[in-house]
Amino acid sequence: MADRRTAQTMTPSPSRSGIPAGIWALGFVSLLMDVSSEMIHAVLPVYMVTVLGASTLAVGLIEGIAEATASITKVFSGALSDWLGKRKFLAALGYGLAALTKPVFPLANSIDWLVAARFIDRIGKGIRGAPRDALVADLAPPHLRGASFGLRQSLDTIGAFAGPLLAIGLMWLTANHFQAVFWIAVVPAFLSVGLLLVAVKEPERPQDLRRVRMPLRRDEVRRLGTAYWWVVAVAAIFTLARFSEAFLVLRAQSAGLPLALVPIVLVIMAFAYSLSAYPAGILSDRMDRVAILAIGLVLLVVADLVLAFASGVMGVCLGVALWGLHMGFTQGLLATLIAEAAPAELRGTAFGLFNLVTGLALLVASVIAGALWDLAGPQATFLAGAVFSLVTLIVLLPVRAQLSGTRE
DSSP, X not given: OHHHHHHHHTSOOOOTTSOOHHHHHHHHHHHHHHHHHHHHHHHHHHHHHHTSOOOHHHXXXXXXXXXXXXXXXXHHHHHXXXXXXXXXXXXXXHHHHHHXXXXXXXXXXXXXXXXXXXXXXXXXXXXXXXXXXXXXXXXXXXXXXXXXXXXXXXXXXXXXXXXXXXXXXXXXXXXXXXXXXXXXXXXHHHHHHHHHHHXXXXXXXXXXXXXXXXXXXXXXXHTTHHHHHHHXXXXXXXXXXXXXXXXXXXXXXXXXXXXXXXXXXHHHHHHHHHHHHHHHHHHHHHSOHHHHHHHHHHHHHHHHHHHHHOOSHHHHHHHHHHHHHHHHHHHHHHHHHHHHHSOGXXXXXXXXXXXXXXXXXXXXXXXXXXXXXXXXXXXHHHHHHHHHHHXXXXXXXXXXXXXXXXXX
């Protein structure tokens, strides 16, 4: 508990009723970068296949390697932020790398350049992820920690659905001019970096906060504690239930949604996600966090059942909206639980390991989902997701006891 008392001294002194301006700024930094990234990613696969002649297998391999790179990088960047005590510097480095890759997309005339840009972009994502989340934990008042993570997640997700919508509109306005969309996407990326540098102030590291020697050494990792590893275990099992959103797109297509409208599935999901993340975070500050997480899991069970048995497009859209709601009730909350369970000086390491484990679990979940889809159809995939969700609910019972003493 001494570490958590110390953590409170790292927090600036805003009004007791307000979330610090730095967290709002980090939220808008995430929003702007997501708008930029999703504008590009919404049309990049089509561009690679139809313009540059890449195969769909190549697209899948590029995306898989890129996301795996991001997950692995998060571990080292989070640990480095604990060792240096400089989270903003690493966050700025990560966002800066991502911004610098954006002009490559409209300039690239071969698949090799796009692969390099995508790879560096994901390295940037990996570098910024864990230090940024640890910075949110450092800035957030203990009584507003759930709301703080929920707000950042909500703003981030607004970018996730605004980007594809902008891309769709710009493709229509420019008569499918890919380079024009890519160039416009450069603007919010650089605005994101500028906002981070100007508006986010890192709190001073307290003199009495224990210095981390080598964050990934066994003795340091052991200090993360049992409660932390319970949260990671629950998150890993839970992630097996929430495989890649690509399967939502495939499900909508199988239900008869026209190909041109398929991207609207991700917009519906992200919209429901963004609407629910901040209110769920506020609610978690006033109620038992584990109970809120359980509500999110119940929403996922219902979403899976609807998606398994829906016979039409409207039913699938309802399932997708429920999927987005479950994300809003769980993703920011899991980050809050990590922040509360880990010692203040090891938060970067904690978020890095958490992201690595859940990233690998998502890869496994997507492989299982794809195999089930090929063997028995979409219904088997979503029913398996419902089963994993129920297993996670059962595992939550010991977590409630482990986390009962972590809140300030």
